[in-house]
């Protein structure tokens with residue numbers, strides 16, 4: 001099924017295309033006109049690497065819904081990076097002293113440690129409307145009419161907001177004060193991480209003009225890989241070294257409830273595998289072959305960082 005798909009080569013090409021699109025976004029008016037101290041903080045947050053999973057999923061969702069060929073459509077990556085701008089802001093803020101107070105992210109000093117709290121806070125906030133504008137313009141460039149483009153941008157903001165990532169982060173902060181139940185942990189992660197991963201698929205599919213059943217299946221795939229992603233994160237948090245993960249502190253250091261602390265390592269791994277099977281089942285249900293999405297689903301549970 002995915003055995004002859006060269007995931008490493010695929011990821012290398014995709015990261016290169018995403019990084020090129022991020023540079024286009026950084027050179028665009030809104031970002032270029034930020035005041036210098038804030039701009040360097042934003043550049044640090046955006047250029048500090050990472051797997052670039054959300055844009056890659058968005059582009060592959062678009063391609064799976066017959067949007068076109070990503071290799072000749074840079075606009076699809078321009079849409080994908082709107083998600084990465086939100087992701088970058090969320091990590092810049094998550095690392096602040098008032099949240100995780102983190103020194104390291106992706107093996108490098110966090111943005112606030114390099115550029116200060118003020119510029120990191122303001123840079124992160126500036127990224128939110130810039131990401132919305134980026135999504136709107138990219139959807140238009142992909143041929144979406146005004147109404148569809150607005151809907152694509154709304155999907156991004158909805159997933160980033162209180163009904164998504166921000167709401168999930170609120171629950172996460174609560175989880176530092178008391179143990180969460182299994183259901184609360186699912187809700188936390190469906191919001192904090194799952195919403196943006198699901199939005200990546202939903203935005204790509206919508207921008208491609210997907211048929212309703214394909215749109216629904218891709219969103220379903222997104223929800224399952226979103227949960228699997230978080231379970232894998234918790235497994236890594238419990239098993240990998242800080243050096244391998246490139247981030248400190250760990251969730252265990254912060255006393256957070258995790259899938260591993262609640263269910264144990266074996267059961268957490270089993271749940272991750274079950275979510276991946278369900279994600280692939282969603283694609284099967286509508287006859288979407290999409291080898292990259294299949295390979296990405298498996299990568300999400302088997303990754304080492």
Ligand code: GRG
Pocket residue numbers: 049050051052053089090091093094099106165166167169170192193233305
């Ligand atoms: C004020 C309540 C409140 C919220 C502000 C800070 C914030 C909004 C949200 C943070 C949410 C957050 C940290 C989500 C990220 C979860 C996560 C699993 C991040 C790691 O994603 P990867 O592995 O990272 O894709 P890379 O490094 O590959 O980009």
